[in-house]
Amino acid sequence: MYEVVNAYLENGLKVILHRIPEAKTFACGLWVKQGSSNENDENNGLSHLTEHLLLNPQNPMSPKFGKLMSEIASNGVMYNAATTKEYTCFYFTGLERLLEKCLKALALMSIENREFEDDFFENEKRVVLQEATSFYSSFQQIKERTSQAIWGNIGIGRIIMGDMNNISSANLESINEIIENSYVPNNSILVVIGNIDYTETLNIISNYFEDWRYKKILSKESAVEKSPGIYINTGSGKSAVISIGFRTVPYNEPNRTTVDMMVRMLGHDGLQARLVQEIRMKRGLSYNLGGFTSFYRRHGTIGFMAVSDKTKITEIAKLTSEVINDVKENGFADDEIAREKCAMETSLLLEVDNITDHLRYIGKCSVMEEDFFVENEVRAIKDVTGEQLREVVRNSFTEDNLGVAVIGDVDSEELISNISIA
Structure with a gap:
C-alpha cells in the first residue's frame, strides 16, 4: 500500500x-x-x-x-x-x-x-x-x-x-x-x-x-489568449525545428492519462511511435523528433516536434498532419494500446524507484492540487479504453486548438499551407 x-x-x-x-x-x-x-x-x-x-x-x-x-x-x-x-x-x-x-x-x-x-x-x-x-x-x-x-x-x-x-x-x-x-x-x-x-x-x-510568517496572498489567475497562433523565428543556418501543438486538458482532468497515452503512441521517442516510423524510419527526414505533453493547473499543451534540414521541414509538417488525420479517422490498434500501457506503467515505476524523481512527482502533483498515489496512476493507465482514446483524438486535434512554432530559415507561407487538420 x-x-x-x-x-x-x-x-x-x-x-x-x-x-x-x-x-x-x-x-x-x-x-x-x-x-x-x-x-x-x-x-x-x-x-x-x-x-x-x-x-x-x-x-x-x-x-x-x-x-x-x-x-x-x-x-x-x-x-x-x-x-x-x-x-x-x-x-x-x-x-x-x-x-x-x-x-x-x-x-x-x-x-x-x-x-x-x-x-x-x-x-x-x-x-x-x-x-x-x-x-x-x-x-x-x-x-x-x-x-x-x-x-x-x-x-x-x-x-x-x-x-x-x-x-x-x-x-x-x-x-x-x-x-x-x-x-x-x-x-x-x-x-x-x-x-x-x-x-x-x-x-x-x-x-x-514555525517562525516563517503567514501572509495573505492575492489570487493570481493566469490569463491566456482566446485563440492559438503561430510563432516563427526565421533564424539562420542549415537546420530548423518545427513543433505542431494543440491545446488540451489540464493536469487534474480525468482524461489526462488518455491524452498522455495518445501523444506517446504518436510521438514517443521509441521506434514504434507512428511519427517516428513515418518521418525517421521510412524517410530518414529527422533523427531528433518526438511528442511532448505539458499539463498545468487550468490548461494543457501537447506537441510534436522535429529537427531537420530546413529544406525538409515543410515535408515533415505535411507528414505530421497526415498521421494525425489518419488516427482521427481510424484510431489506434489494440496491440498499440496494449504495448503503450506496458511502457507507461514501466516508466512510472522507474520514476518512483528513483527517489529524486519520486519527490518531484509528489511535489508537482500537490501544486496541481492533486494527491499522488502510485496505485491510482497505474489504475488510470490500465483503465484507458479505445473509445476514450478516440474521444480525446477528436477533441484534441482540431484547427481551433492548433498552434505552430518554427525556428529556422523556412518558407513560412508554404509551411503553413501544408498543415491541415481534418
Missing part, C-alpha cells in the same frame, strides 16, 4: 510525508507557487533569477546558510532547483542521517536568506544572462515556443527563462517583491520521502519552519 501523510503547520505550510521502508537515502524539497505564469511584461524572468539567488550558498549576507550548505555538500548531499511556469522548487537528496540538516537549510533559505549584496546580485544576473543566451540560441526553446504560440505571451505562454532585458535591468527591489509576496508558508509545500518516522519528522519541520 502506498501511504502518504498530509499535514499543515499553523502558518499554513503544507507538509507531505511518504515513508519508504528500508530506504537508505532521503529526498526533501520545497515547492513555492511562483513561476513565469505569475509574471508580467516588466518582470518576466525574475522568478528564475530569484531561484538562483536563494539557493546560491556564496551569498555573503547569509553566512549561516552558506556554512550549512558547505557541510551538506561535503557529506555527499546533492541539491538543485528548478523554475517552471507555475512553481519554483528546491530539493535535496542524501543519506538518511543528513535529513535534518537539509530541512534546516530549506528553512534558512526560505525564511532568512532574503538580503543580497550588490556585487553578489550583479554576478548572479550575469550567470542567468549567460544561461539565457545559451537557451535562446538553441532549439531547446521549441517546447516553450509551442506554448507561447498556443496560449500567447501571457500566463502559461510566458517563457520561463524570461526577457533578457528584464534580467539585465533587474534591481533588488523587484526581487524582494517576489520573495515577500510569494515566498510565504501558505503559498508553499514541503515534501519529505524516505525511511522516516512521521511524528519525528513533523516535529523537526515544525521546529525549523
Whole structure:
C-alpha cells in the first residue's frame, strides 16, 4: 500500500510525508507557487533569477546558510532547483542521517536568506544572462515556443527563462517583491520521502519552519489568449525545428492519462511511435523528433516536434498532419494500446524507484492540487479504453486548438499551407 501523510503547520505550510521502508537515502524539497505564469511584461524572468539567488550558498549576507550548505555538500548531499511556469522548487537528496540538516537549510533559505549584496546580485544576473543566451540560441526553446504560440505571451505562454532585458535591468527591489509576496508558508509545500518516522519528522519541520510568517496572498489567475497562433523565428543556418501543438486538458482532468497515452503512441521517442516510423524510419527526414505533453493547473499543451534540414521541414509538417488525420479517422490498434500501457506503467515505476524523481512527482502533483498515489496512476493507465482514446483524438486535434512554432530559415507561407487538420 502506498501511504502518504498530509499535514499543515499553523502558518499554513503544507507538509507531505511518504515513508519508504528500508530506504537508505532521503529526498526533501520545497515547492513555492511562483513561476513565469505569475509574471508580467516588466518582470518576466525574475522568478528564475530569484531561484538562483536563494539557493546560491556564496551569498555573503547569509553566512549561516552558506556554512550549512558547505557541510551538506561535503557529506555527499546533492541539491538543485528548478523554475517552471507555475512553481519554483528546491530539493535535496542524501543519506538518511543528513535529513535534518537539509530541512534546516530549506528553512534558512526560505525564511532568512532574503538580503543580497550588490556585487553578489550583479554576478548572479550575469550567470542567468549567460544561461539565457545559451537557451535562446538553441532549439531547446521549441517546447516553450509551442506554448507561447498556443496560449500567447501571457500566463502559461510566458517563457520561463524570461526577457533578457528584464534580467539585465533587474534591481533588488523587484526581487524582494517576489520573495515577500510569494515566498510565504501558505503559498508553499514541503515534501519529505524516505525511511522516516512521521511524528519525528513533523516535529523537526515544525521546529525549523514555525517562525516563517503567514501572509495573505492575492489570487493570481493566469490569463491566456482566446485563440492559438503561430510563432516563427526565421533564424539562420542549415537546420530548423518545427513543433505542431494543440491545446488540451489540464493536469487534474480525468482524461489526462488518455491524452498522455495518445501523444506517446504518436510521438514517443521509441521506434514504434507512428511519427517516428513515418518521418525517421521510412524517410530518414529527422533523427531528433518526438511528442511532448505539458499539463498545468487550468490548461494543457501537447506537441510534436522535429529537427531537420530546413529544406525538409515543410515535408515533415505535411507528414505530421497526415498521421494525425489518419488516427482521427481510424484510431489506434489494440496491440498499440496494449504495448503503450506496458511502457507507461514501466516508466512510472522507474520514476518512483528513483527517489529524486519520486519527490518531484509528489511535489508537482500537490501544486496541481492533486494527491499522488502510485496505485491510482497505474489504475488510470490500465483503465484507458479505445473509445476514450478516440474521444480525446477528436477533441484534441482540431484547427481551433492548433498552434505552430518554427525556428529556422523556412518558407513560412508554404509551411503553413501544408498543415491541415481534418
